Each structure stands twice: as C-alpha cells, then as structure tokens.
Amino acid sequence: MGPVARRPEDRLDRLGERELVRRIVAALGAACPPAPRGPGSDCAALETAGERRYRIATVDGVLLGRHFDLSTPAEAAGRKLVHRNLSDLAAAGARPSDGLLTLVAGGDLSAEWLEAFARGAGAAATDAGLEIVGGDVARGPDGHLAAHLAVTGFAHRVLARQGARAGDALLVTGALGGSRLGRHLAFAARLAEGEWLCGQAAVTACTDLSDGLAADLPGLLGTLGATIDLAALPVSDAARRLAASDGVPAEEHAWRDGEDHELLFAVEPGMADWVESAFRAAFPATPLTRLGVVERDGGVRDKQGRAPTGGGFSHFGPG
Amino acid sequence: MGPVARRPEDRLDRLGERELVRRIVAALGAACPPAPRGPGSDCAALETAGERRYRIATVDGVLLGRHFDLSTPAEAAGRKLVHRNLSDLAAAGARPSDGLLTLVAGGDLSAEWLEAFARGAGAAATDAGLEIVGGDVARGPDGHLAAHLAVTGFAHRVLARQGARAGDALLVTGALGGSRLGRHLAFAARLAEGEWLCGQAAVTACTDLSDGLAADLPGLLGTLGATIDLAALPVSDAARRLAASDGVPAEEHAWRDGEDHELLFAVEPGMADWVESAFRAAFPATPLTRLGVVERDGGVRDKQGRAPTGGGFSHFGPG
Numbered sequence: 001m002g003p004v005a006r007r008p009e010d011r012l013d014r015l016g017e018r019e020l021v022r023r024i025v026a027a028l029g030a031a032c033p034p035a036p037r038g039p040g041s042d043c044a045a046l047e048t049a050g051e052r053r054y055r056i057a058t059v060d061g062v063l064l065g066r067h068f069d070l071s072t073p074a075e076a077a078g079r080k081l082v083h084r085n086l087s088d089l090a091a092a093g094a095r096p097s098d099g100l101l102t103l104v105a106g107g108d109l110s111a112e113w114l115e116a117f118a119r120g121a122g123a124a125a126t127d128a129g130l131e132i133v134g135g136d137v138a139r140g141p142d143g144h145l146a147a148h149l150a151v152t153g154f155a156h157r158v159l160a161r162q163g164a165r166a167g168d169a170l171l172v173t174g175a176l177g178g179s180r181l182g183r184h185l186a187f188a189a190r191l192a193e194g195e196w197l198c199g200q201a202a203v204t205a206c207t208d209l210s211d212g213l214a215a216d217l218p219g220l221l222g223t224l225g226a227t228i229d230l231a232a233l234p235v236s237d238a239a240r241r242l243a244a245s246d247g248v249p250a251e252e253h254a255w256r257d258g259e260d261h262e263l264l265f266a267v268e269p270g271m272a273d274w275v276e277s278a279f280r281a282a283f284p285a286t287p288l289t290r291l292g293v294v295e296r297d298g299g300v301r302d303k304q305g306r307a308p309t310g311g312g313f314s315h316f317g318p319g
Numbered sequence: 320m321g322p323v324a325r326r327p328e329d330r331l332d333r334l335g336e337r338e339l340v341r342r343i344v345a346a347l348g349a350a351c352p353p354a355p356r357g358p359g360s361d362c363a364a365l366e367t368a369g370e371r372r373y374r375i376a377t378v379d380g381v382l383l384g385r386h387f388d389l390s391t392p393a394e395a396a397g398r399k400l401v402h403r404n405l406s407d408l409a410a411a412g413a414r415p416s417d418g419l420l421t422l423v424a425g426g427d428l429s430a431e432w433l434e435a436f437a438r439g440a441g442a443a444a445t446d447a448g449l450e451i452v453g454g455d456v457a458r459g460p461d462g463h464l465a466a467h468l469a470v471t472g473f474a475h476r477v478l479a480r481q482g483a484r485a486g487d488a489l490l491v492t493g494a495l496g497g498s499r500l501g502r503h504l505a506f507a508a509r510l511a512e513g514e515w516l517c518g519q520a521a522v523t524a525c526t527d528l529s530d531g532l533a534a535d536l537p538g539l540l541g542t543l544g545a546t547i548d549l550a551a552l553p554v555s556d557a558a559r560r561l562a563a564s565d566g567v568p569a570e571e572h573a574w575r576d577g578e579d580h581e582l583l584f585a586v587e588p589g590m591a592d593w594v595e596s597a598f599r600a601a602f603p604a605t606p607l608t609r610l611g612v613v614e615r616d617g618g619v620r621d622k623q624g625r626a627p628t629g630g631g632f633s634h635f636g637p638g
Contacts, residue, residue, distance in 0.1 A: 002389045003436075003464055005429040012433070013426030013458070020430065020456055024422070027434040028441035031451045044452035046417060049369040059419040059455050059469060066457070070321045098365060100378040100469045103343070104423065107332030110324040111339065114331070115346040117322075122347035132350045133363035136378050136467065137339055138385070139332070141460050145322055148455065150378060150419045150469030 078120030086189035093198020094153030169272035177239025177253035202271030397439030405508035412517020413472030420454035488591035496558025496572035521590030
C-alpha cells in the first residue's frame with residue numbers, strides 16, 4: 001500500500017472532509033482525547049495552572065488557490081492567516097498568546113512576496129497581542145504555497161462549540177454572506193466579543209462561522225435541532241450585491257456562504273434577553289441578531305416549517 | 320507582485336533556507352520576540368504558572384518525497400512525524416503534553432494510507448504521553464502530502480540551543496551517520512535523556528542533530544567556535560556500511576549526514592566529568608561521547624588543526 005490511491009473509492013477526493021477527519025481521529029486512537037481537551041470544537045481547551053485556567057489551542061491555514069489567489073496582496077493573505085486563527089480563539093473566548101508559523105512553498109515562489117506575506121501576518125499578530133514564537137519552512141511542489149499557524153490563547157473557562165441545550169436562544173454577530181467580495185480578506189476576528197461572551201456563564205456554546213451558517217449551525221447543535229427565523233437572517237450588503245449579479249437570493253448567500261468569521265452562540269433561555277442587551281451596550285458597533293431557538297429534535301427548520309437546503313464548504317469532495 | 324517569482328534572483332530555491340527564515344523573522348517584526356521566547360532554538364520557551372515553569376513549543380513536519388517516499392510504510396512515516404517533534408522537545412528537556420496535526424494532501428492520495436499514517440502517529444504519541452488535541456486537513460496538489468505537528472511540552476527551566484560558553488565541554492549521545500539506511504524512520508527521540516540533562520544546571524546548551532553535526536554544531540556555537548576531536552566521532556554501523564558502498568569515509572558520514580536525532584550538548588568545564596559519569600549511570604544503554612571543547616574564536620577546528628569541510632542539509636537551494 002502506497003500513499004497514492006489505486007482504487008477510486010480510496011481517493012481522498014471521494015471521501016469528504018468530515019469523513020476523513022473522522023477516520024484520522026479514529027486512527028489516532030488513544031492519543032486523541034475527548035473534547036473539550038481533544039478535537040471537536042474550534043479549539044482544544046487544556047487545563048493550566050495560570051490565572052486564566054485554560055490553555056486554548058488550534059491550527060488553521062491558508063492555501064494559494066483556495067483561501068487567496070495570485071491577485072491577492074501578500075500582506076492581506078498574511079493578515080488573513082492570522083485572523084482565521086484569531087477567529088477560532090475568539091469563539092473559545094480566549095485571549096491570544098503565541099503562535100507557530102509553518103510554510104510549505106514551491107521553489108519557484110517569490111521571496112519578496114513571502115516577506116510581504118510575513119509582514120502582513122506579523123502586523124496583524126502584533127495588533128492582537130499574538131507573538132509568533134517559532135515555525136518551520138519546507139519546500140513543496142512548484143506553484144504551491146500553504147501557510148499554517150498553530151495558536152495558543154488563554155481563557156477563564158471552557159467555551160466550546162458543544163454545550164447548547166434545548167430551549168437556548170441562538171444569536172449571531174455581524175451580517176452574513178458574500179464574503180468572497182472582499183470580507184474574506186478584510187474581516188477582523190471578534191476577539192473582544194468572544195472574551196466578553198466567555199465571561200457570561202449563561203452562554204452555553206459558541207463557534208465561529210468559517211464554513212457558512214448552513215454548515216456551522218449543525219456543528220454547534222450536534223444531535224439537537226433548531227428552529228430558525230430565516231426571514232430574520234442578517235444579510236450583508238455584499239450578499240445583496242452578489243445576489244444582484246448571480247441571481248441567487250441574498251438570504252441564500254447569508255445562509256450558505258463561508259468565511260463570515262462571525263460568532264454564533266447559544267444562551268440559556270432565561271438569560272437571553274439580558275445577554276442580548278448587555279452585549280449591545282458593550283459592543284454598540286457590532287450587529288447582533290436573535291436567530292432562533294435550540295430544539296430537542298434534530299434538524300434545522302425555518303419558523304415557517306421549511307427545512308433550509310443544506311450545504312456549506314468542504315475541503316474534500318462531497319460531505 | 321504575485322506569489323510566483325518573476326526574476327530568477329527572487330526565487331525561493333535561490334535563497335537558501337537560513338536566509339529565507341532570516342527574512343521571514345525580520346518581516347514578522349515586533350510579532351517575533353527574541354529567544355528563548357521566540358525563534359532561534361529547537362523550541363520556544365514560554366513562562367507559565369505551572370510547577371514546570373516553562374511551556375515549550377515547536378513545530379516540524381514530514382513531506383512525501385523528502386522525509387519519506389512511496390515505499391515507506393505509512394505507520395513508520397506517521398511515527399517519524401511524531402518523533403521528529405519529540406526530538407525537539409527532548410533537546411529542550413521538555414516532557415511532551417499535546418500536539419496539533421496538520422495535513423495537506425492531494426485528492427489522489429489514499430485514505431487507507433493516511434489512516435495507517437495516523438495510526439502510526441497516534442501510537443507513537445501515546446507511547447510518549449503526547450495527546451493529539453486538534454488539527455486541520457486541506458487539499459493540496461495531486462501527489463503532494465505534507466504533515467506537520469505543532470507540539471507543546473513543559474520544562475523546569477529554559478534549556479536552549481544558545482547558552483554555551485568558551486571552555487564548555489561538548490558531548491553527543493548515540494552514534495552518528497548513515498541514518499538514511501533506516502534510522503531516519505526508526506529513531507526514538509531521546510526524551511528521558513533530555514529531561515535528565517535539563518535537570519543538570521551545568522548543562523548550558525542542547526540541540527538535537529536533525530541537519531547533521533556539521534550544520535547543527537555551528538547552530539549551537541553561534542559566534543563561538545570549537546575544537547573537535549574528529550577521530551573520536553561516534554561513527555554508526557550504518558555510516559560504515561554506507562561508506563563501504565559509496566566510498567565516502569564513514570567519519571564524513573558521521574560528520575555530515577542529517578536525521579541522527581541525537582542530542583548535542585555543552586557542559587560547564589568543572590562539571591563535565593561529573594555530568595558524563597552521572598549520565599552513563601542513568602542511561603547505561605545510551606552511548607555518550609566527549610567531542611571537544613567550545614572556543615572563544617569562531618569556526619570549528621579539528622584537534623589536528625584541520626577545518627572540517629562544511630555543509631549539511633538545507634531545504635531551499637544553497638546555504
């Protein structure tokens with residue numbers, strides 16, 4: 001058995017990202033602890049002796065041709081790498097501490113471009129209080145560039161994707177959809193909001209919207225379901241502009257498009273009004289929308305009883 | 320300016336790995352703290368509130384075609400990824416805690432092979448007390464596979480590549496050279512030895528031999544130099560076998576070959592005899608060789624006054 005698939009059904013691009021991750025986690029076996037210490041949320045949460053009791057760890061990357069392209073300014077691509085990871089830390093309510101930078105780049109790539117990429121990453125990291133404390137460079141195939149950042153932050157408690165209960169209110173920051181028109185490069189991770197949410201015991205679960213609400217909401221719900229007011233979806237101006245050009249309804253873009261990097265979170269029913277108004281007072285410039293309610297039965301339904309069509313963004317083939 | 324080089328002199332493969340890293344660190348600017356917190360050693364050392372006062376962090380990877388090939392058993396490649404990183408933790412005297420696994424793989428690669436890779440990595444991690452707490456998968460070019468592991472450990476003090484002083488004795492574990500005959504897959508990181516060395520205040524610097532003694536010794540020395548007894552180099556059986564087949568002297572292989580993953584360390588002159596004998600008592604099965612002495616003047620000289628020829632392994636072109 002070699003690393004290149006011989007049977008079509010063994011090809012990674014037939015598998016789907018979720019199934020690949022499931023198999024890898026299974027194969028890692030005893031090395032892979034259950035959440036919150038292990039995989040399953042935006043970050044791993046590891047107990048520590050510090051005042052902030054949990055060390056929060058995650059890794060994410062940007063690839064040329066997928067997360068940015070030949071026309072993307074190098075500094076913007078570097079900034080995006082940092083904010084993708086900061087957004088995961090924000091979802092865990094963690095304050096950024098440090099990161100390790102990995103580059104795999106073709107020998108034909110531009111050193112000047114990579115330096116500008118690193119300048120963009122460095123400036124974004126400094127602004128957020130994140131230090132880049134190490135890394136690794138290796139040569140990949142010509143034309144290929146993959147940059148990953150493994151980040152560590154610290155939080156007072158475990159705030160994870162899991163934890164929502166039936167009856168909890170579902171809320172989301174910002175406006176959704178159409179991020180490909182520019183926001184996918186320009187978004188700023190909701191670090192202050194995430195840290196604030198982590199301080200509210202009534203917030204039971206939180207995740208950042210990286211693959212699109214349609215994909216990330218089921219990730220937060222797990223075996224639970226939700227009733228969503230699709231008519232109340234906070235639709236971004238970009239989603240409306242995109243709708244005008246491609247004919248797909250703006251609400252569909254808000255529901256399905258990836259790379260919003262907004263925070264989706266659940267709040268205990270009795271506390272939802274208080275958290276909502278306190279959030280608005282703390283972050284008057286950050287839009288906040290009550291999306292709906294967590295339900296005991298699985299699946300996501302519109303208030304009108306329709307099931308929104310699924311989908312989302314997956315790195316490998318279907319699924 | 321795009322990511323692909325337009326001028327030959329801007330190509331990464333013209334640059335050399337060291338120069339690329341230097342430029343990236345410079346471009347990261349204020350985000351990149353000085354050692355021991357920042358880059359420059361095998362790991363970054365970050366103060367923490369725990370009983371083991373330093374959190375030790377590093378990242379390293381394996382690439383298909385470079386660190387393993389199409390004929391390598393998948394489990395062995397996964398094990399190698401883990402032990403490459405454990406070896407860096409060993410050089411810092413850290414006990415392994417947790418890691419984040421990143422995979423960039425072509426869509427044509429084999430899911431079955433990747434599962435076996437993850438099984439090998441998971442088993443090696445479990446044996447060493449390392450938990451894999453998260454990760455990321457992304458699709459790369461067909462035929463490409465890069466796996467990185469960002470690891471965290473904890474140590475009682477900062478033991479880094481830097482810190483040697485003129486007069487210190489230089490010692491190395493194990494036997495060197497010829498690792499391409501199999502040891503590059505089968506080596507076990509010297510974790511217990513590294514933790515023990517970290518406990519000896521007289522050990523002033525330590526690094527693991529990943530690029531070869533010829534390249535890693537200058538890394539430990541910095542602006543200092545050394546007098547080495549080349550005749551005393553611990554030459555491995557594999558180096559002798561390789562010498563018999565390629566005609567290059569076995570001592571040259573011991574001096575120059577990469578991926579030994581032995582520990583090279585410096586000890587205060589008055590304590591060298593004691594550390595050496597205490598090490599032998601603690602690790603009777605681990606060879607230990609006194610290589611020479613750190614000198615104030617730069618450069619590495621043989622006891623006979625010859626300058627050994629330089630070289631080593633570099634990921635990008637020359638340098």
